[in-house]
Amino acid sequence: MRGEEGAQTGPLRDRDAGPPDGPSEDRAGGPPCGTPGVDEEMLGGLLRANHLASLEDLPALVAEFAGRAGLAHAMLYVADLQQQFLVPLPGQHDEAGNPLERIPIDTTVAGKAFRGVEPVQARTATATAETGEPFDDAPRRLWMPLLDGTDRIGVLGVIVPHAGEAVLARVSRLAALVALLIESKRPFSDVYAQLVRTRPMALSAEVLWNLMPGATFANDRVVVSAALEPAYEVGGDAYDFALNGDVLRLAIFDAMGHDTSAGLTATIAMGCFRKHRREGADVLAAGEAIDEAIADHFIATRFATGILADLDTRTGRLTWANRGHPPPVVLRRGQPVATLDGVFGTPMGLSLGLPTELGRYQLEPGDRLLLYTDGVIEAQDPQGELFGLERFIDFVIRRETDGVPAPETLRRLINTILDHQHGWLQDDATVLLVEWRPGTATRGDGVRDFLKSA
Numbered sequence: 001m002r003g004e005e006g007a008q009t010g011p012l013r014d015r016d017a018g019p020p021d022g023p024s025e026d027r028a029g030g031p032p033c034g035t036p037g038v039d040e041e042m043l044g045g046l047l048r049a050n051h052l053a054s055l056e057d058l059p060a061l062v063a064e065f066a067g068r069a070g071l072a073h074a075m076l077y078v079a080d081l082q083q084q085f086l087v088p089l090p091g092q093h094d095e096a097g098n099p100l101e102r103i104p105i106d107t108t109v110a111g112k113a114f115r116g117v118e119p120v121q122a123r124t125a126t127a128t129a130e131t132g133e134p135f136d137d138a139p140r141r142l143w144m145p146l147l148d149g150t151d152r153i154g155v156l157g158v159i160v161p162h163a164g165e166a167v168l169a170r171v172s173r174l175a176a177l178v179a180l181l182i183e184s185k186r187p188f189s190d191v192y193a194q195l196v197r198t199r200p201m202a203l204s205a206e207v208l209w210n211l212m213p214g215a216t217f218a219n220d221r222v223v224v225s226a227a228l229e230p231a232y233e234v235g236g237d238a239y240d241f242a243l244n245g246d247v248l249r250l251a252i253f254d255a256m257g258h259d260t261s262a263g264l265t266a267t268i269a270m271g272c273f274r275k276h277r278r279e280g281a282d283v284l285a286a287g288e289a290i291d292e293a294i295a296d297h298f299i300a301t302r303f304a305t306g307i308l309a310d311l312d313t314r315t316g317r318l319t320w321a322n323r324g325h326p327p328p329v330v331l332r333r334g335q336p337v338a339t340l341d342g343v344f345g346t347p348m349g350l351s352l353g354l355p356t357e358l359g360r361y362q363l364e365p366g367d368r369l370l371l372y373t374d375g376v377i378e379a380q381d382p383q384g385e386l387f388g389l390e391r392f393i394d395f396v397i398r399r400e401t402d403g404v405p406a407p408e409t410l411r412r413l414i415n416t417i418l419d420h421q422h423g424w425l426q427d428d429a430t431v432l433l434v435e436w437r438p439g440t441a442t443r444g445d446g447v448r449d450f451l452k453s454a
Helices: 038-050 054-067 109-116 163-187 190-195 204-211 260-278 283-298 387-400 405-418 446-453
Strands: 005-009 072-079 085-088 118-123 139-150 151-160 215-217 220-228 237-244 247-255 304-312 317-323 331-332 335-339 359-362 366-372 427-434
Touching: 038 085, 038 163, 054 072, 054 163, 054 190, 072 163, 085 109, 085 387, 109 118, 109 237, 109 405, 139 163, 163 190, 204 260, 220 237, 220 247, 220 366, 220 405, 237 260, 247 260, 247 283, 247 366, 247 427, 260 283, 260 304, 260 335, 283 304, 283 317, 304 366, 331 387, 335 387, 366 387, 387 446, 405 427
Parallel strands: none
Antiparallel strands: 005 118, 072 085, 072 151, 118 139, 139 151, 215 220, 220 427, 237 247, 247 304, 304 317, 317 359, 331 335, 331 366, 366 427
């Protein structure tokens, strides 16, 4: 399948894959691609060398062990916080010896691998091949997404002699290990935090980003994706999700204000939610505990709205409590089929003592559940036009129709909201997208095949 920007995507089986009865010669150097034990030496050696290595050591280690396996000139990039750029890990250079620079995600071949969660090959050894000529039998650069589970963290690029199945499998295994190694180093590295930031971060944002889970999680029953802006000045929006056996427990919060106190309010809400759900509390009890905790700290001067929900991933049974928050929306086969507005409760932190109802809804396989904060639909352009609920839902549905994976849908949504407000948001905007997809994949399937819309 011919891709954009001089790239080729898909299974990457081409005429250079070598004869079916034996491996082809590795024209980029190193042992033949089908040599037994090469993968074990590459991956095992990298694992052994990793134990006493820092994040800054990884590019050289990956290049060394990948090169021994015939994968030349490895390049490692990670996505910035807003997922607009791919940023090279320190100490890397291109083939001409020039230091690598950050590259845009939306207009490059490397970015295409990140956006589409699939391998992409380029005709040149750079990140931005522009020509549209057919591939010949020369070596080419293969870009592979780096995934922490299903959460996109960056890309790996290597020069390969061809794009046959053996090469593709080798690079895929290397990318999987590299992603795990990067993630293992990240909690202990300020360098990583500095790399992925393009400007200083507000105190409340510093706290909240270190509390929230990654942006994407998936297993063979459910996909969860999240997005939040403004990334560097987020005040009181936050999201949380985790599995407990077969039950996905999730929440979205919108704390009053846009200052450090708003961030502290959201922090209390998240911490209290985690504490009580881990002690076995249901969504109603957890909501009451959050209400009491915020009120005790701020003496009823601060509050947070939110949705607290449980999804049984075996049956699709959804239960939730709405604490003064915009109601979730259910999408089914490209249409909005339900707005879950039948139950309400008061915002948490006001200690009003009013009862909160428990909502129940039965999802169908393939349903998408949208949770969001009011900053999404109330985003205004300079003329005062709201982004609006209808436009929000239509955007998600259109990307679903196009087969865009859920994480990429939310990345594009946030960029569209930013464009609507000319790059500056008046309020935090957060989206949590949950897809219930039982029986549609097994653990051996490709990530893109599962993340993309049914």
